[in-house]
Amino acid sequence: MANTEHEKPRPKKQRRSGELRENDAAAAERRRRIDAERRQLPAWAARDKLLALLQQHRTLVLVGETGSGKTTQIPQFLLAAKFGKSSGSKGAVPDDGADEGAAAGPGPGSARTAATAPAAGGHRAYGGGQCIAVTQPRRVAAMTVARRVAEEMGTKIGQQVGYAIRFEDVTSPATRIKYMTDGLLLREALVDPLLSRYRVVVIDEAHERTVHTDVLLGLIKGVQARRGDDFRLVVMSATLDAARFVDYFPGAVAALVRGRQFPVQVLYTARPEDNYLDAAINATLQVHGEEPEGDVLVFLTGQDEIDSAERLLKDRLSSLPAAARMAGVVGAAAELPGEEAAEGGGGGVEGGGGGPAAAEAAAAVGGRPRELLVLPIYAALPPEQQMKVFEPAPPGTRKAILATNIAETSITIPGVRYVIDTGHVKARDYNAKLGLESLAVVPVSQAQARQRSGRAGREGPGKAYRLYTEADFSQLAATTPPEITRCNLASVVLQLKAMGIDDVLGFDFMDPPPRTAILRSLELLFALGALDNSGKLTEEVGLRLSRLPVDPMFGRVLLAAAELGCGVEALAVVAMVSADNVFHTPRQKEAEWRAARLKFLSREGDHLTLLNVFRGFMELPKESHKARTGWCSDNFINIRALRKAEDIYTQLVRFMGHPCPPGLGLPLATCGDETTPLRRALTAGLFPHAARLQPDGSYRVIATGRQVFLHPSSVLLERKPDCLVFNELMHTTRTYARDATAIEARWLPELAPAFFAAKASAATAGVSAAGAAR
Template sequence: MAFWKPGSKKPEASLPLSAEVDREGPGDSGGRLVVFNRNENLALQAQRERLPIFKTRDAILHLVETRATTVLVGQTGCGKTTQVPQYLVEAGWTAGGRLVACTQPRRVAAMTVASRVADEMGVTLGAEVGYAVRFENVSTPGVTRVRFCTDGVLLRELMEDPLLSRYSVVMVDEAHERSLATDLLLGLLKKVQRRRPDLRIIIASATIQAEEFAAFFDTRHLEPKPASEASSVNAPSREPGIVSVEGRAHTVLIHYLEKPVPDYVKAAVGAAIDVHRAEGPGDVLVFLTGEEEIEAAVSMLQEEAEDNSRRLLGGGAGTNPAGGPERFTVHPLYAGLSPAQQMEAFRPAPRYTRKIVVASNVAETSVTIEGVVYVVDCCFVKQKAYDPTRGMESLLTAEASRASANQRAGRAGRVRPGKAYRLCTEKAFRDLPETAPPEMIRSDLAATVLQLKALGIDNIMNFEWLSPPPAANMIKALELLYALQAIDDDARLTKPLGMHLAELPLEPQLGKALLVSGELGCVEEMLTVSAYLQVQTLWVSPRGRQKRLDECRDRFAVAEGDAVTALNIHTAWCGGRARSFADKNMLSHRALVRASDIRAQLARHVRRVGLVVSSAGKDSAPVRRAMTAGFFANAAALAPHGGGAEGSAFRSVRGGATLFIHPGSVLFRARPAMVVYAAAVRTGREYMRDVTAIDPEWLSELAPHFYAMTQRSGNERPADAAAVF
């Protein structure tokens, strides 16, 4: 492997936090912390005390006691997620009926970590220890003391209880990931803390971002409280404390390329094969950016595996010079695969066989593959970007950050010391950005701004963002909300429309489409459409079965577009809700169940808002009118000459951009005169997804204010936006 050069700094000094659940900890369960026979629990207690974090237990509790905010820096497997909430319980933070919250960016993490902690505390999940994720609230009012939840759930809770009055401590875990929800939550928590000095915040973060969080929460310069005020006597210091916990990960030796390579997919395949031939036992995890690359690499490796086993003839227990197996198997892993296909990548390899998993970013944070000792990293990621002038999100392949590459490398050090091979030179690596740009600054902000307004934050320009989004993104969001009549000329939330939109767990445009269905007499239908537009992978798409998929889709497809097609699917699915129905039609059973769950949740919201549930029966026009009333800003007209085999070209009504119908839409080959779309995304071309054919007349009828506004000056903005200029 002459083309590899070991990194000059041997193991990475500090791998960032693993985003998954800390698994270190006592292996057994049972035993209880609130006990009458303490001896029973000695083994459990001893194991908890062996965790690296135990050494800093007192320091953590001291900081939480004396500081309003504590930043907790902890590496993979240090036990922070499972132990800190328990320390807080032991130290009395849940006395007097108060709760400790611990937020996670992902549902599975919230659920599994809650279950783990309940085991360690010897209580039933849902009693003293519970969790809350969308559709599932496993907790008991008055009994639950520690509550794990997604950060999205806590954000919603903030709308009902703006001071989070039930909580004594909120721990925001995996904060270094800088997801939109985490950033928003941290900004709001800072605000809450000003009115509730007793609220303690713990931010669990990777090393490189600890200072940034600490600086953000440092409020020593703000309004020193008069000494006469009783509450200030015991008020904690406004200077955040930082505490660092050592991890338990094994060292990972990093290798770099001596020279850059022109094709990283081929290079990744070559590196995986080199590792297989030269290294000892242990599975290989290869990071590439997306499905196309992954499938290409898998087929190359598959070919090699077949040649390889032909060469080996029988035998089966052969080893290479380093003692590694001679045989290997190959598995793709990305979120678009069905659960059954994903399982293949997790199943341990047969004896005398090495497993090579070629994965997307799912394997960086969301899931862990046991047994990985070698990582190959292409050092690229697919990253969302937002173009405010076009109101369009795009997905571009970008350089990975060093933090992300370190996280990937860390996947090799879970079971024993490992090795990581980066497909770039060491110099190129040093030039990579330290961290990825926070999601907040590259996202459509309409829903975020709406939520802030609903929380009474009227001047969003003055909101203390952890990373302020570009002004253009905020203006775009305000313009859209204004056009939807969710905010008025003074940029205040309208009543009741704006309020209701903020309460719905939908993007504002779709929320508007759902709310107007009351007047249009198609609430039943719009509940279904709204729910189906929320699920991403409705169709199963195994490679090489494109024809069959098209046939299946044609069974439900109608010329009115994807929304009306969803109605057909839902009606057919409701016939028996059978898995066999899903399989027969190449639909994802899981997605159908999820759509039904979302539909039920939306139905509850809609009833609370006072909509009378109505149905338009077989007439699709009201549904398409409702879609127009929500997505009028996303209208596009068939271009006179455009298009060919790649689909018809359209021109956006506002802006005149050239757009194509996404190949996944039922209207891909159709040529409707006018459409509205729920989302536009740029990959190679600019594509419209979730497309509905409409009557052009409807635009001026259902959104006169918007189209009149565009014609008059094209320039009118609500007050909040105007203030920037």
């Protein structure tokens, strides 16, 4: 994430007595200003109403539009109303429901709780839970919002208000409001299935429907049934889909808090565009030529597309005479959306939104910039290049930001007044029947289009140009299907099993995933030895895998590595594959990055190549930021991805090596430069993804018989070993196997006997055999 890189630790305040009064005066003034700002927020006006609703209902669904202040204010209201309080003091809601859960007898999860909760003896006393948890889908949001709220409350971060994200826990026993990622709360639920330390859980940005949010919603529904009246749930969503949540939670009530978004004028094209990339470039040039100042944000689908759009735009700009660049001349070839429809007017505050006329009036202030700065932004872009989009455009210039959907929710770019929406997005999908992920450009949903348009109205009235017709818009899906219905569920199913939820197929999901996806995951977990014949979690493998914060197949690699004496290497490899792609491969510099990669290349495969990169990075002086960034940029390595791999590595080392429990207490030996133990460990976890070479140069997945191709990024592309294991299948133009390592076929029946045993001879002969063993 772009912002993360620039989070600086706050400078320690040196308070000498002479400065004290001045500082205090400044601080008091600051508090006064913050307080005044708070009172202006729409959420403030709704305070009493919301608290009253929450006295009477166990679930409050709060639709808070952008700018309502819900994320910062609601938790403070809850705290002030004693929903989060120091132990002992009586809250606004009586505590006498505290024993209901226990009285209701053991529900799902109690058996596992007894086995894993720190305090042995079954139920922990959740009556003591007095904290307010507020979940966010993203780490940066959890961090920054917590800091803001701590400031508003005049406390130090980590005291009354804190946050917890992976690798970082800034909370203390005094913490009453805890901002955290949804994934982290899910992890906590693993050892504390009743969420006993929380009096209230607030699920923010619920409309995003991340996998973690959806699983949490399901778990909390069960928690509510068992904890009774001492527990409250607040679901906060930015869109008007409250009914879905209200229907799902018994007795839930909904409330709406208006936002403070400026009006955005939405324009559609009169006719469908046959090339949205060309259309986007034309539209950008025309906005630049005709509209008053304000930056342009263009939504495209991926890195390649952004790179070529950048080139095309720059070419068009440089071919224009300097005088024409600033005038409307460039619009000749463009046909900007003509039909208009005001949208989001309801989101406007004072005076009910303004509409197109107000937009024109406000936007007309200031002159038309001369120069257009073209800036790309996507997650894989090196941090220093990412930062450029946050710098204000110099006087007389305008920024055109070419973005992926990173700019939809993850980052907010100041200065944007114009949005160009191509109406497309690259989206991941999962075909459970084939065990296949795919990545394809698809039309956006209406909700997504609205989210994009809204980005034009953060700082003033704006305009959104949709490069499709209004009729096309009306045909779009209302919302994007929740991620849980289109992803691999191995981890989710394992977590549920670990929480004692044995009937995963019967779990009360808000939107149930396809049955085949759950069945697939159960089969995989069984093959890995995480589940026994009756579908119960096994102590030896399943329980351990559920504790490891990595994909179950990689977790299995780690357990095998501990036995095979290559724990250190396997941890590094698993950390690397768990992080994002570390290789930066700009198309224009192909020769350079290929040359740079040579020094890490292992002829045994991609996993060992990644190990070499990791080792190279770890050899650098850790304290020298300069050495590290220099090394990364010289080698076309994404430093953000590598730092993350390093964090994961550290976390895994601590966890694997730490005595059990809470760690796994496994030995971490090194195999040095010997690769066989590591490749065998990889085989022991990735065997469902073993494939044999075919005469035509393609591969056949042994477990399924499916034909796949080695991904062009693989170091094995030329060598084409007879047998390999790979991380994942991805369907783009063809079905590709990514991240592969050469193995010996005879290891398969040896390392995964239950999977390959019966058909061992057939498997080694390259015949698709083990499919039946599933």
